[in-house]
Amino acid sequence: MKLSSIFKTAMLSAAILSAGLQAKPVYVATTAIVEHPALDAVRDGVKEVLTENGYTGDELKFTYESAQGKPDIAAQIARKMVGDQPDIIVAIATPSAQAAVTVSDTIPVVFSAVTDPIGAKLIPSLVKPGGNVTGLSDMANVKEHLSLIKEFIPKVKAIGVPYNPGEANSVSMLAVIKEEAKKMGIEIVESAAPRSSDVMIATKQLVGKVDAIYCPIDNTIISAVESVVKVGIDAQVPVFAGDTDTVSRGAIAAVGYDYFDLGRQTGDIVVRILKGEKPGDIDVKMANGTNLYVNPTMAKRMGIEIPSTVLSRATKIIE
Structure with a gap:
């Protein structure tokens, strides 16, 4: 085989490999402790922001699982998600966030609708929490x-x-x-x-x-x-x-709060991480708007x- 043919074959293989890598969708795995309108609205708000930022269609794999109000199921879901290796885990409500943080020390975890993330032992600080965890608190007035x-x-x-x-x-x-x-x-x-x-x-x-x-x-x-x-x-x-x-x-x-809007605020954090920011460098956001x-x-x-x-x-x- 001529050198030029070998070079062309190598270039074609690299192009195919590159296209395959580019075609891999962003994978956002979402979970909540239970299904009810407020938490469902958070999930939907997150997905809308992803769509607005170009993560849609074949470019996004977006999954959702409910723990049906049971912490033991939340733990099972979290372990399964870690095994699936998503780009980000979005954990809605305290029990689901605790489950995700317990099993994931490398995959970014973005929590939402968590009243007291420090008290729940999700993070050590609201400012630059470090590690792989950040998110949004819905501490009520x-x-x-x-x-x-x-x-x-x-x-x-x-x-x-x-x-x-x-x-x-x-x-x-x-x-x-x-x-x-x-x-x-x-x-x-x-x-x-x-x-x-x-x-x-x-x-x-x-x-x-x-x-x-x-x-x-x-x-x-x-x-x-x-x-x-x-x-x-x-x-x-x-x-x-x-x-x-x-x-x-x-x-x-x-x-x-309008929990759909809280979902959008959470989605903004997710997009920042997808674009390269480290979770631990992002301050925990306090929900706004009543x-x-x-x-x-x-x-x-x-x-x-x-x-x-x-x-x-x-x-x-x-x-």
Whole structure:
């Protein structure tokens, strides 16, 4: 074979190899502890930003798996994802993020919808966290939430909070709720619901002890919030929430984030990493932007009126 033929063959092989390498899609593996509107919206927001940045079609492999509310399944999913070697793992909510961080020390992990990433031991610092982990915190403005309840019920003395004591996110949030409530002279009555199936029983235990029920950003409670709403209607105890998506599912009102927008904010971090930045060099982002949603129909069913001051500044009224 002539030297020129050998050279042409080598060049053709290199071109084919290069084309194959270029054709390999970016692989973003996404997981969440449970499926519910807020967490689903985060996932969808991430994917929209990827699409806007050119990661689409054959250029993107985007997978999603739900742990169905079970930490042991979250751990199985995380181990499988590491074995599949994606370019980035996006872990939505605290248990899924903890599972991913535990098994991955090289693949970048971007968490989202995590209230207290330091308390959950995901990162040592919000500023340049180091390692392969960064993300977005959705720490809620609890003071604003309690002030909203007080606007509905000026003489509120006790607020019931169902929560999952096994979720680090929920334990951190409950501590903040108690701290802020104490400043306002409000008693917090907690009721544990370790599983979604426990939510109705936990909520019923609050009846007769509280003036209102507040559903924090707790994946177990939110996944079964219809049970809380039913108790609220039956017992005529108004139900409020820490996330706006829950208002369309029966809560009377909420001041909170648009979780699709939080997904977009998370997607911005994912794109930065895909373009070459190291996760550990990216500061953890704090969610921004709040909305006020109200549900007049549910307010009526729970025996309470929405103050005109609340209606006048509502971002969205759900009929």
